[in-house]
Amino acid sequence: MSQCRKWIYVGFLPIVLQTISTPPTAAATQVAKGKSAIESLPLPTKNGYYYFRGRQDPRKVELGRLLFFDKLLSGNMNTSCATCHHPLADTGDGLSLPVGEGGRGLGVTRDTGRGRNQIHERVPRNAPPIFNLGAKQFRRMFHDGRVEKDPSQPSGFRSPAGPFLPQDLDNVLAAQAMFPVTSATEMAGQAGENDVADAAASNDVLLVWELLARRLRAIPEYVDLFFEVFPELPSAQAISFTHAANAIAAFEAVAWRADDSPFDRFLRGDKRALSRAAKRGMKLFYGSIGCSSCHAGVFQTDHKFHAVAMPQIGPGKGDGPDGRDDFGRERVTLSPFDRFRFRTPPLRNVAITGPWGHDGAYNTLRAVVEHHFDPLQALADYDISQASLPARDDLDAVDSVAHADVARRSAIAEACELERKHVSVAATDDILAFLHALTDPTSLDLRRDVPARVPSGLPLAE
């Protein structure tokens, strides 16, 4: 690896910070007076950062909430969005890799299913949290950004559905919501099990969306709700999955805005909002250790793709000789330069959204942070016991295939952009204190987001 690629970010840091952030706030200037001065901290968030500016038709949000929890949207009517993004698991599932349709139970207690209905494989990537994705700066969804805002497309978005993605999607969150229902392992089910699964297996996304819309049209309570929220609908027949996706997006954006953490309060001028340790950690993060060269701005992401030598576990995304690899961003751009690059994750609420990494390789926050200090050593030393996966022999057998292969491990190491850094235990503790200060207390208990029932009458949990 050429020297210039290693930690090139450190050299750029002052420039990066200047460009991503506008003049420091009063609180930030205080910090900047310290010896290891931070050039500047991001500005605090404001309503204008978000779609709807904090306002949104509450009936649309409520409809979105019901849809988000309704298993009606899965082929076999056994999985909802909430299965993998549950409020009781901090909008994730607490697992390294999700157990999609066929599994039973919630969060870390979820099993891999029984008999004919047991899952065929794990979902190959970690289910990311859904906090603050209603902020307009999030223009790319998924670990590889395969759904992204692109005004040159007729739909306004680039996505795996290409020209088939409908127009009239409100935003990129709505565009994203079109896809989980088309995935066999996540929600649709296996070919032969139901009509939605058959349509998904033949890549007929339009039919998947139409079949699901038919299910919604057949439930009078949903029809009434859609009419209320979308008064322009001429008839029940006109209810489409696009309407459902727009409502789901409204719910996600409004329910899971999380910008009142101690860090936010500090940015808004409350100097006492952060502990001393968190302040020291913030200085390291936005200063000398250079986390913010990638985890930039107020949401700690540059929205770009980087290779940090995250160990590869799980069934893989179908890349490489046996499909067990995940080439990350290369899958979208088809450029070998992008191999093993994944989107820089935002770090809001990061202390409560484990396991961490695109495949949930690490089940402790400290381990994933320490990985950044000596990535190649961490990669070499990695053991799958650091992940959190419900056991089943045949699934376990494929989980470590990619990682156990020396050649693949060195390819991941070779692509790594991070260079080794010596960071003391005390400094690591400070960084962790800062990461904990990114937790919005209102996100700690999300029970309020779980509906008591859904219009299909399907159970919310088994």
Ligand code: HEC
């Ligand atoms: C079986 C588990 C599962 C189900 C069910 C599921 N998701 Fe996800 N979700 C994931 C995984 C895994 C990813 C990341 C996939 C990737 O990056 O390739 C993801 C990604 C996302 C993202 C992108 C987050 C980001 O930061 O890029 C959003 C938003 C989301 N899901 C919302 C939904 C909605 C809405 C539904 C229901 C229509 C849903 N999910 C159903 C597992 C699931």
Ligand code: HEC
């Ligand atoms: C070169 C860019 C880069 C730098 C510098 C960097 N990170 Fe990361 N970080 C990433 C990427 C990319 C990922 C996701 C990698 C993956 O999933 O394969 C990540 C993942 C993480 C995660 C896991 C988040 C999650 O939700 O899974 C944490 C925590 C984290 N980084 C903290 C830090 C800290 C603290 C620093 C500074 C010590 C830092 N990062 C420096 C790019 C970077």
